[in-house]
Amino acid sequence: MKTATRTKTAKLLVSEANIMKAALRLLTQKLVSPEVQYVQRSLGARATQEDIDSTVLAVRKMPWASLGATE
Numbered sequence: 001m002k003t004a005t006r007t008k009t010a011k012l013l014v015s016e017a018n019i020m021k022a023a024l025r026l027l028t029q030k031l032v033s034p035e036v037q038y039v040q041r042s043l044g045a046r047a048t049q050e051d052i053d054s055t056v057l058a059v060r061k062m063p064w065a066s067l068g069a070t071e
Helices: 016-027 033-043 049-059
Strands: 011-013 046-048
Touching (some): 033 049
Antiparallel strands (some): 011 046
């Protein structure tokens, strides 16, 4: 009988440096500061690498008006 194994996905700090590294790896270009701020606002303090990657890819396809700060 097989036992169920759980893999824990590490959560990374959603810092400007980590976002820029993901952008360079995925898009081969840097994000501008409104895009970085949007990623940080939408993900919070910690997220998985997959979450960071998907948000970085999505932010480039978004219209500029939706990147504005929500108060």
